[in-house]
Amino acid sequence: MSVPHPGAGRVPEATVPLRYLIAAVLAFVLAAAGVVALAGELAGHYYHPRLAALTHTVTLGWITLTIMGASYQLVPIVFARPIWSERLARWQFALLVAGMIGLVAHFYIAEFSGMLWAAGVVGAGIVAHLVNMAMSLRGLARWTFTARLFAMSLAGLVLTLGFGVVLAADRVARFLPAAGFFPTLHSHFHLALLGWVMPVVLGVAARVYPMFLLAREPAGWPGRAQLWGLGLGVPLLTLGLLASPWLARVGALLVAAAVLGHLAWVAEIARARRRPALDWGLRFVLTGAACLLPATALGLGLAFDVLGGPRLALAYAVVALGGWISLTIVGMMLKIVPFLVWYRVYAPQVGRAAVPTLAQLARPALEGLAWWLLTGGVLGLAAALAAGSAAWIRAAGAVLTLGALAFAATLGATLQHLRARTPAARAGSAVGAAVQ
Amino acid sequence: MSAFDRAPFIVIWETTRACALACVHCRAAAIPHRDPGELTTAEAQALIDRIAAFGPRPPLLVFTGGDPLRRPDIVPLVAHARARGLAPSLTPSGTAAVTAERLRALRDAGLARLAVSLDGATAESHDAFRRVRGSHRHTLRILASARALGLPLQVNTTVCTQTVADLPALARQVEAFGVTLWALFFLIPIGRARADQALSAADIERVLEWAADLAARAPYGVKTTEAPQYHRVLAERGRAPDAVGRAGRAVTDGNGFVFIDHVGNICPSGFLPEVAGNVRRDDLVSVYREHPLFTALRDPARLGGRCGRCEYAARCGGSRARAFAATGDPLGEDPGCAYEPRAAGAHAIAGGSDAPPPVTLEQVTQGLGTVLDPELGLSVVDLGLVYGVRIAGDAVAVTMTLTAPGCPVHDLMPEWVRSAVLRVPGVEHVDVALTFDPPWTPDRILPGRGSN
Numbered sequence: 001m002s003v004p005h006p007g008a009g010r011v012p013e014a015t016v017p018l019r020y021l022i023a024a025v026l027a028f029v030l031a032a033a034g035v036v037a038l039a040g041e042l043a044g045h046y047y048h049p050r051l052a053a054l055t056h057t058v059t060l061g062w063i064t065l066t067i068m069g070a071s072y073q074l075v076p077i078v079f080a081r082p083i084w085s086e087r088l089a090r091w092q093f094a095l096l097v098a099g100m101i102g103l104v105a106h107f108y109i110a111e112f113s114g115m116l117w118a119a120g121v122v123g124a125g126i127v128a129h130l131v132n133m134a135m136s137l138r139g140l141a142r143w144t145f146t147a148r149l150f151a152m153s154l155a156g157l158v159l160t161l162g163f164g165v166v167l168a169a170d171r172v173a174r175f176l177p178a179a180g181f182f183p184t185l186h187s188h189f190h191l192a193l194l195g196w197v198m199p200v201v202l203g204v205a206a207r208v209y210p211m212f213l214l215a216r217e218p219a220g221w222p223g224r225a226q227l228w229g230l231g232l233g234v235p236l237l238t239l240g241l242l243a244s245p246w247l248a249r250v251g252a253l254l255v256a257a258a259v260l261g262h263l264a265w266v267a268e269i270a271r272a273r274r275r276p277a278l279d280w281g282l283r284f285v286l287t288g289a290a291c292l293l294p295a296t297a298l299g300l301g302l303a304f305d306v307l308g309g310p311r312l313a314l315a316y317a318v319v320a321l322g323g324w325i326s327l328t329i330v331g332m333m334l335k336i337v338p339f340l341v342w343y344r345v346y347a348p349q350v351g352r353a354a355v356p357t358l359a360q361l362a363r364p365a366l367e368g369l370a371w372w373l374l375t376g377g378v379l380g381l382a383a384a385l386a387a388g389s390a391a392w393i394r395a396a397g398a399v400l401t402l403g404a405l406a407f408a409a410t411l412g413a414t415l416q417h418l419r420a421r422t423p424a425a426r427a428g429s430a431v432g433a434a435v436q
Numbered sequence: 437m438s439a440f441d442r443a444p445f446i447v448i449w450e451t452t453r454a455c456a457l458a459c460v461h462c463r464a465a466a467i468p469h470r471d472p473g474e475l476t477t478a479e480a481q482a483l484i485d486r487i488a489a490f491g492p493r494p495p496l497l498v499f500t501g502g503d504p505l506r507r508p509d510i511v512p513l514v515a516h517a518r519a520r521g522l523a524p525s526l527t528p529s530g531t532a533a534v535t536a537e538r539l540r541a542l543r544d545a546g547l548a549r550l551a552v553s554l555d556g557a558t559a560e561s562h563d564a565f566r567r568v569r570g571s572h573r574h575t576l577r578i579l580a581s582a583r584a585l586g587l588p589l590q591v592n593t594t595v596c597t598q599t600v601a602d603l604p605a606l607a608r609q610v611e612a613f614g615v616t617l618w619a620l621f622f623l624i625p626i627g628r629a630r631a632d633q634a635l636s637a638a639d640i641e642r643v644l645e646w647a648a649d650l651a652a653r654a655p656y657g658v659k660t661t662e663a664p665q666y667h668r669v670l671a672e673r674g675r676a677p678d679a680v681g682r683a684g685r686a687v688t689d690g691n692g693f694v695f696i697d698h699v700g701n702i703c704p705s706g707f708l709p710e711v712a713g714n715v716r717r718d719d720l721v722s723v724y725r726e727h728p729l730f731t732a733l734r735d736p737a738r739l740g741g742r743c744g745r746c747e748y749a750a751r752c753g754g755s756r757a758r759a760f761a762a763t764g765d766p767l768g769e770d771p772g773c774a775y776e777p778r779a780a781g782a783h784a785i786a787g788g789s790d791a792p793p794p795v796t797l798e799q800v801t802q803g804l805g806t807v808l809d810p811e812l813g814l815s816v817v818d819l820g821l822v823y824g825v826r827i828a829g830d831a832v833a834v835t836m837t838l839t840a841p842g843c844p845v846h847d848l849m850p851e852w853v854r855s856a857v858l859r860v861p862g863v864e865h866v867d868v869a870l871t872f873d874p875p876w877t878p879d880r881i882l883p884g885r886g887s888n
Contacts, residue, residue, distance in 0.1 A: 013584060077844050082544065211839060214812065214878045274878045275812070335811070342810055343844065348586070348614055349655070350807075350852045357813045 012072050012086045014344040019093055020069020021337055022415075025408050027061025027100075028326070032404040035381065035397030043390040045310045046317070047185070053107035058321055059192055060100045060122065066329050067200055068096070068129050073336060075136055078146055078207050084135035088128055095125035112171035119168040126161050130154055145223050149203030152230060156195025159238070163188035180242075187241045189317070194255055195234045197325055202226050202262045205285075205328075209266065212282060212335060214274035222261035222268075229258025237303075245305075252303035259296045263289060279359065280367035284331030287375055291323030294382075315386040322378040322400075330374065330407055334367060338414050345417050361417060366410045373403030441734055443490035444724060445692040445865075448498045448706060449483065451475075451513075453698045454506040456531045457568050462628045470506060473699045477509045479716065481516050483696065486720040488520035493831065493867045495694075497522045498551070500706075502698065503529035505538065511545045518546025525549040527592065530566065530575035536585070539578070543585050549616065550582045551590035555598075557605035565598060579613045588851070589615040595643060595663075596623035596633045603643065607650055615656050620647060622663040622772065624707040624757045634758075637774040644669045662707055662755045664688050665773045668748040685864065689756040689766070690733030694724050704733055707757035708766055732767060741769020746777040795827050795862045803860045804834070807852050810845070816853065820880025823871065830864035832857050837876045846870070 034054045041048050072089055076082055083089065102118030133154055140147055167188055170176045176184060210217045233254025240248025266289045278286070298316035301307035338361040346355040377400030384392035454470040455462075475483065488494050497517055504510050505528045517524040526547055528534045539550070552575055556562030559572035566572075582589055591610050593599065603620075610618045622640060625631040635643065644666050651658040651670075660666040664686030687693050690704030697703060700715040702723045712730060713723035724730055732738045733756055736749035743754040754770030762771045804822055805815045816822055816836060824835040834853055838846060845852075850868035857866045 077840070080841055207840075210878075212811070214881065216877055216879075272878075274881050339811065339844070347810075347845065347848055348583075348588075350848065350855075357808060358810050359813055 012076070012083045012089065014340040016083075016086055016089050017069040017073040018337070018340055018415075019090075020065045020072070021333060021340075022411075023093070023097055024062050024065035024069065024329075025333070025411055027057050027065065029401070029404045029408050031057040031062055032377075032397065032401040035400055036394050039390045039394035039397060042314065042385060042393050043388050046314045047182070047310075049107050049110040053104045055317075056100070056107060057104050058326075060096075060103070063197060063321070063325055063329065065096065065100075066333065067197065068092070070204075070332065070336060071129075071133065071200075073340065074204060074208070075133070078204065079137065079140060079150075081136050081140060084132050084138075088132050092125050092128035092132065095121055095128060099123075099125055112168070116168045116172050119165060123161055123165060126157060130158065145227065146203040146207045148227060149199040149206075149230070153196055153199035153203070156191055156199060156234065160188060160191040160196050163191055183242045187238045190237055190241065191234070193320055193325075194230065194237065198255075198258070199230050201325070201328060202230070202258070205262065206265060208332075208335075209269050209285070212275075212285075213269055215269045215272045218265040218268050222264040225261030225264075226258045229254045229256075229261060233258060245303075249303050252300055256296050256300055259292050263292060279334075279362065280364060280371055281331045281334030283371055284327050284334065284374075286331075287371070288324050288326070288328030288331060291319055291327060291378070295320040295324050311386055311388050315382040318378060318382045318385055322381065326378070327374060330370070333407075333411065334362070337411050338362060341414050341417050361414050363410045363413050366406055366413070370403050370406035370410060373399055373406055375403075377401075377403050440687075440692040441731075442725065443493065444495045444694045445687045446496040446498065447487050447490075447694050447696070448500050449480075449696045450698045450706065451480070451499050451501055451504040451510065452506050453502040455501055455503040455529050456533070457503070457529050457566050457571060467502075471698055474507075475698070475700050475715070477513070479700065480509070480513055483700075483715050483720065484513065484517050484520055484522065486715070487517075488522055489721055490724075491521070493833070493865060494520075494522055497524045499524060499526045501527070501529065503531065503533070505529070505533050511538075511541045514542055514547050515545035518548075523548035525551055525590070527551040527553070528578065529553075530571045530578060531568075532570075532574055534574065534578045534581075536581040539581050539585055539587065543587050547587060549588045549590055550578075551592050551619070552578055552582075553592045553594070554579075554606065554609070555594050555602075557602040557609060561599070561602055565594070579615075583614055586847075589613060590617040590619055591615050592619045592621055594621045594623055595640075596629075596635060598633060600635060600639065600643065603646070607654065611655060617657040617659060618654075619659050619661060620663070621661045622755070622758075624662050624755070625761050626707055626709070626757075634772070637772050640665075640772050641669075641774040648673060662757055663772065664752040664755060665748075665770075665775060668746075668752045668775060671748065671751060685750075686752050688733070688753050690730045691753060691756075694720070694730075696720070702727075704730065704766070705757055707755075708760050710760070710766060729766070738767050739769075740765065740767055742773065742775070742777055743769050746775065748775075748777075795830065795832065795860060797825060797827060799860045800825050800827065800832055800834075800857055800863070803856045803863075804853065807849075807856045809839070814881070816849075818882050819876075820882060821876060830862055831867070832860075832863050832865070833867045833869065835869045835871060837871055839876050841872050841875075 031054060034057060035042065038050055038054055041050050072083055099118050099121030103115055103122055106112065106115035106118055137147070137151070163184060166176070167181075167184055170181065170184075206218060206223070209215075233251045235251070237248050237251025237255060240246065240251050266286070270286060295316065298307065298312065298319060302313060302316060338358045342356075342358055342361060349355050377396055380396035381393065381400060384396045452470050452474055453467050456468070484497070487497055499510065499514065504526055507513070510526070514524050514526065524547055526542060528550070530553065542550070554562060554575055555565040556572065562572040562575065563569050579589060579591075591613065593603070593606055595603070607618070620643070623629050623634045625634050640663055644660070644663060647658050647660065647666065648669050667686045689708040693705050695703045695706045696715055697706070697709070701711045702713040702715060702718065702720060703709050703711055710729060712727040736753060737744075739749055739753065743749060743759070746752070746754075755772055756766045756770075758772045759768040759770050760766040762768070801817060804825075805817045807816045808814065809816065809819060812819065819839070821838065822834065822836045826833040834857065836853065838849060843849070850870060853868045854866045857863055
């Protein structure tokens with residue numbers, strides 16, 4: 001007789017994370033196309049309302065929606081805890097999407113009072129996520145490495161939201177001193193990158209990379225480097241950006257230590273893996289991890305004033321957001337979305353009918369094309385931004401857009417299986433729709 | 437000694453007789469309100485504990501009614517059953533009381549299967565049978581909600597003169613619902629059911645032949661209740677019962693089957709309401725194993741009429757409830773069977789030369805090898821997830837693990853394994869125990885079986 005593990009198997013309906021992930025992919029394609037459209041602006045200074053619109057399409061629309069959607073799938077798996085409220089997750093999604101559209105649109109037309117209202121709606125969506133995650137993790141018995149980093153990321157999200165609201169309000173009320181705006185903006189960006197996104201990626205990677213690559217879960221000093229590096233480094237970097245360059249440099253070194261610890265683990269997992277062949281999802285993930293090296297080097301260079309200027313700052317942002325995070329997310333989505341579709345469509349048929357494996361849901365050729373285009377596009381875009389060439393930025397943006405479309409097409413092909421269910425499943429859905 | 441002498445295959449507990457429906461065939465003659473004499477929560481928990489004591493392979497437990505959702509403690513009772521290692525199922529009435537929230541709560545409490553009654557292919561025919569308008573709509577809504585929640589589904593259909601014409605259309609609908617099992621309940625004239633609603637023996641035979649054809653091609657299992665001759669029909673075709681986690685022989689009143697009514701009376705089945713004890717004063721396990729009524733019902737040599745002469749007596753045994761309803765003798769001939777036994781002294785044939793060959797570890801391992809991890813494309817054997825296999829006659833116990841405790845297929849894997857092993861010829865019972873001690877590591881992957 002099977003004995004259920006507490007909390008296991010209580011994954012939410014597949015449509016909950018899927019709606020976030022699908023919206024995120026749309027934002028990704030839009031952002032890539034935005035690079036082409038805004039090549040002229042990108043060749044100049046990074047503080048431009050339209051570039052703020054582009055940046056938030058990436059950070060909120062693509063990255064944050066993905067992390068939040070994936071959280072609804074991964075929390076029950078990684079922490080064996082059920083999601084506290086699927087209904088709240090659906091409301092949260094509506095708030096976030098409505099708020100993000102308003103935020104990006106108002107940034108684009110530089111209408112800041114409307115932008116502030118939209119930021120409030122986004123804030124409400126983020127608060128809903130925080131409540132849902134906090135309640136889901138309430139009473140967690142074991143605060144593992146992943147759980148600690150996950151909690152840290154939620155704290156980072158709170159601070160990112162706080163700084164974002166301050167900046168949005170300042171665009172209307174103008175209360176920040178002139179010299180304080182850019183430090184606050186830089187803090188907001190780094191809290192999002194290192195306080196919100198990095199802990200959750202590092203924490204989840206430590207659990208799911210070994211699962212995907214069939215390796216032992218990593219241990220040892222790299223874990224401590226990640227925990228302490230981010231736990232101390234991000235607050236110091238934030239304070240330093242606001243008040244003291246030296247403090248920022250100490251914070252940057254600590255964050256670099258965390259990155260080193262993460263890369264040491266990724267290398268160890270990849271070396272000891274029992275799965276010799278890498279599918280494209282795993283190649284994306286490993287390529288994303290490799291992008292951390294140039295991103296960290298650029299970040300340290302900027303922190304220590306070895307490098308400077310808005311072009312290199314933009315290149316740094318692209319290598320971090322487009323290289324490390326985006327390629328990692330693409331890789332993870334190529335694992336998560338097929339599973340969600342398979343779980344919804346084929347899992348109930350196992351043992352009663354022939355069902356495909358997850359690999360059979362994939363389109364390797366299309367995924368490979370997406371890898372070449374996205375990797376080449378990101379690196380090309382970083383180089384074009386560093387050079388300040390609008391033409392090259394446009395060209396790299398076009399490559400990136402094609403890559404994003406190829407990626408979206410692979411997911412679209414997978415999602416087609418939701419329609420191409422067995423006759424029984426199709427008819428069952430029709431019955432369900434008819435009576436609801 | 438049969439495995440059913442030690443433990444029933446299934447225990448049905450009538451949690452309450454309260455029900456908002458007024459079905460024309462109702463065995464329980466359900467009432468609108470709860471009976472004050474129903475088992476209390478504490479008594480119900482004690483009952484569940486005794487059901488678990490049938491172990492090491494405890495029976496399936498079905499919470500039935502009336503409408504079990506009329507009990508406010510039903511969710512905690514499901515959780516209690518799950519905590520005791522049972523696989524609880526529930527048969528709610530098709531009413532507005534079955535909301536998605538309640539289904540979710542039941543799922544989260546550990547409900548293993550939801551069984552819903554559907555007795556007509558159209559709203560008119562179903563509602564006429566259930567005598568409440570809207571019941572069909574609620575039933576379809578419940579099926580859709582349960583399916584969306586990932587709850588394994590069973591559809592129950594009463595087979596009688598009023599419903600038999602709808603069966604082909606129902607078969608198509610059942611496929612559409614994506615159910616695991618379609619259970620055909622052949623009407624026994626007790627409670628509100630009348631004798632003229634029951635099918636004749638010839639009609640039952642025709643339905644069983646049709647069901648056997650259906651089972652050969654349907655993506656779901658087909659089982660019968662109070663028509664054990666279905667196993668004879670399958671045997672005549674050289675087929676085993678469908679492998680959907682079911683017993684390999686007929687489960688009949690008192691023989692693999694025990695029923696506890698809403699006030700705790702222990703009966704061979706709900707259709708054979710002869711009281712052999714009461715859980716408030718008697719031990720369920722002892723009553724099932726030792727009470728003369730139960731032991732007689734499990735002894736094919738005690739059967740009378742054609743059932744007593746039948747070469748399929750050990751495999752089928754006839755409907756004891758129908759014999760009782762027709763003659764007052766639970767050991768008498770089943771008047772719903774059209775079969776004429778071939779020869780006297782057939783018991784020796786049924787239990788002797790027909791006996792299946794012993795199940796081997798190699799066969800079971802081969803069956804387990806068909807269960808793949810969907811992400812890795814490796815079988816549970818290649819991944820080293822199987823910690824142990826124990827074979828005892830027709831019963832197989834599998835102890836296994838998963839790659840991680842929170843594995844998303846945690847709730848599905850045991851059923852996949854069970855289905856795969858049940859396909860091994862001769863296997864009739866499969867228990868799957870999950871353990872995370874010791875935890876799985878990649879070192880357990882069989883050499884040379886890294887995934888590509």
